[in-house]
Each structure stands twice: as C-alpha cells, then as structure tokens.
Amino acid sequence: MSLHLKKPTLEHDDLSFFKTLYHTSVKDIMEMDALKIQSLMTRTEALSRWLEGIHKLAHTLNMKGH
Known part of the structure; x- marks a missing residue:
C-alpha cells in the first residue's frame, strides 16, 4: 500500500x-x-497536533455555548 x-x-x-x-x-x-x-513520523505528529487544536477549539466553543 502506498503512503x-x-x-x-x-x-x-x-x-x-x-x-x-x-x-x-x-x-x-x-x-x-x-x-x-x-517523514511518516513527522507528518503524523503534525496532523496529530492539528487535530488536537481542532478538538481544543471545539471544546472552548462548546464551553462558551456556541
């Protein structure tokens, strides 16, 4: 399988x-x-941080009632 x-x-x-x-x-x-x-590890870590940021933003907006 090609990555x-x-x-x-x-x-x-x-x-x-x-x-x-x-x-x-x-x-x-x-x-x-x-x-x-x-390269695979670097990309996976970057995407993980990106998803963490989205999760934190969603949590913050949820706490503010949006």
Whole structure:
C-alpha cells in the first residue's frame, strides 16, 4: 500500500492519509527506509497536533455555548 509522504497542502486529503496509514501493515512500514519512516513520523505528529487544536477549539466553543 502506498503512503503519500509529501508535505500536507490545502488540496491534500489528510484524513485519507490517516486511513491509508491505518490500513498499512507493520511489515510494509518496517520495510521502508529510515528517511521515509522519519517523514511518516513527522507528518503524523503534525496532523496529530492539528487535530488536537481542532478538538481544543471545539471544546472552548462548546464551553462558551456556541
């Protein structure tokens, strides 16, 4: 299964990236070279921070009654 490891862009579907990552076997990931794995980790961490920010914003708006 091919993982798209390009930097996220406005046009790129990040949820599709997570779906692809979820369905990628451990064996396939272990066969990647170190640079590709590092890129994968960096992108996953960035997307995780982005989702955390959205979650915090939603929580804040909910607390304010919006």
